[in-house]
Amino acid sequence: MEGMIHIHWNWIVAVDLFAAGLSAGAFIISATAYFLGRERYETITRIGSYIAPFPVLVGIAALIYDLERPLLFWKLFLTFQPNSVMSLGAWLLFFFSIFSMVHFYLWLPEKYDYLKLIPAIQSNRFLSLSRGDNLTKIRGLVAGFGIPISIGVGIYTGVLLGALTARPFWNNPMLPMLFLISTMMTGSAAICFIGCFIKGFRGMSREAVNTNKFMIHSIDFTLMVFSIIAVFLFVLGLYVSPRSSVAAVQLIMGGEYTFLFWFFVVGIGIILPLVLEVYELIPYYIVHKELREHNPWVSGVITASVLIGGFFMRYVMIYAGQIARIVT
Amino acid sequence: MARYGMVIDESKCVGCNACRVACQNQNNLAPYEAYNHLEEREYGAFPNYNREFLPVQCQHCDNPPCVRVCPTGASHKRKDGVVLVNEDKCIGCKYCIAACPYNVRIIKKEGYIEKCRFCIEFVEKGETPACVTTCMTGVRMFGNLDDPNSEISRFITKHKLKQFKAEINTQPRIYYRKA
Numbered sequence: 387m388e389g390m391i392h393i394h395w396n397w398i399v400a401v402d403l404f405a406a407g408l409s410a411g412a413f414i415i416s417a418t419a420y421f422l423g424r425e426r427y428e429t430i431t432r433i434g435s436y437i438a439p440f441p442v443l444v445g446i447a448a449l450i451y452d453l454e455r456p457l458l459f460w461k462l463f464l465t466f467q468p469n470s471v472m473s474l475g476a477w478l479l480f481f482f483s484i485f486s487m488v489h490f491y492l493w494l495p496e497k498y499d500y501l502k503l504i505p506a507i508q509s510n511r512f513l514s515l516s517r518g519d520n521l522t523k524i525r526g527l528v529a530g531f532g533i534p535i536s537i538g539v540g541i542y543t544g545v546l547l548g549a550l551t552a553r554p555f556w557n558n559p560m561l562p563m564l565f566l567i568s569t570m571m572t573g574s575a576a577i578c579f580i581g582c583f584i585k586g587f588r589g590m591s592r593e594a595v596n597t598n599k600f601m602i603h604s605i606d607f608t609l610m611v612f613s614i615i616a617v618f619l620f621v622l623g624l625y626v627s628p629r630s631s632v633a634a635v636q637l638i639m640g641g642e643y644t645f646l647f648w649f650f651v652v653g654i655g656i657i658l659p660l661v662l663e664v665y666e667l668i669p670y671y672i673v674h675k676e677l678r679e680h681n682p683w684v685s686g687v688i689t690a691s692v693l694i695g696g697f698f699m700r701y702v703m704i705y706a707g708q709i710a711r712i713v714t
Numbered sequence: 715m716a717r718y719g720m721v722i723d724e725s726k727c728v729g730c731n732a733c734r735v736a737c738q739n740q741n742n743l744a745p746y747e748a749y750n751h752l753e754e755r756e757y758g759a760f761p762n763y764n765r766e767f768l769p770v771q772c773q774h775c776d777n778p779p780c781v782r783v784c785p786t787g788a789s790h791k792r793k794d795g796v797v798l799v800n801e802d803k804c805i806g807c808k809y810c811i812a813a814c815p816y817n818v819r820i821i822k823k824e825g826y827i828e829k830c831r832f833c834i835e836f837v838e839k840g841e842t843p844a845c846v847t848t849c850m851t852g853v854r855m856f857g858n859l860d861d862p863n864s865e866i867s868r869f870i871t872k873h874k875l876k877q878f879k880a881e882i883n884t885q886p887r888i889y890y891r892k893a
Binding site: 459712 | 785
């Protein structure tokens, strides 16, 4: 008992934070692309809307499974505790699931619109509003109101940990920022992955492929630069805090999680894809040549390593945060 | 309204663990479960060497992080300052365990979180908690902090006492007299 370290939140919580973040990121990128160029970036918006609703369901399932009393999870929704980040998060996830489902439905191709098969729904005035001329307006409304909610989900996964003064490794204002940036990185990586390998480029002009690819790689590149800054400030922030935090940062600066953090999170999750992004983008940015021919390997390595790095970030944070404690 | 608190005189503790066993008896706990534990620290260099014991249990903070983070309102603070868990509302998310700096919350096998309750059923009948009555060296003192004539209030005004991990603003209700 004395001085023993109990890990109460294990990798299942890391899966939840990763999956919720992935969904939120996909929604943010998808909705942002919609407002940046409705026709130009349609592919990004469409793929993002197909991804968004599903990882979050896995995440919610993981969250409920991790409860000691999974069958009582509904008690979260009988109350609202504004001081509890978990209560806020539960409600955010609830509304996010609804928004991502509606977003998904609005972008489904007509032929998959199975709700039409039920005559009662077909004749329903409210639901038929979402087709035809109103479609653009409703898509815009859902994307617009969905963005703040999904940013909220992205931040919540970080604030959930960062709000605890008892855990010096987590109690750092840069942690939620790191989580939010990682959220958007994994979201755009998932969109790129699905776009390159599952949807494929059939039926798209070379122009359209290049525009969308350039867009998603530019977003990725920007986010990676910011995430390096966030990692730097996170570590610096722990070093310049009281001695509990200085003791806590030793976990990733020479301690147990050094390899996982610096190799998987920073090396594979940020540096490697950043180098490949530069290799993809430099000819376009500086030389102003056309983008080189689509190379599935480069995109594949970038997306896979971003996703792996994103998961390991959550994993390291969850475990290291519970090991570190207040030094008296 | 009473405002319950406790004083723990570390200098008297010999590390016999009787408080832990008494608490387990009182609350029907399994041998591996405990609401209070001793943190042991060795200091000095031979031959000027010593050990000290720090009895730790729920501090019934006035600014309790566990109550703040509870998503269902199961962890709550009563008017008399005792922090309790409502087992019907608890869903076992373990967020309060992560939020507690004192590492005193345990998961019961029914799946809810429990911790030291200041033996509130006893105290309401005018008795003292089991860990207080059982201690052979009189380490603990329990009483009403609002009553200026109570034994505990007079002890607090007379001695220089510290609170455990007070720097993170939990405002604990348990005062320690350092060895």
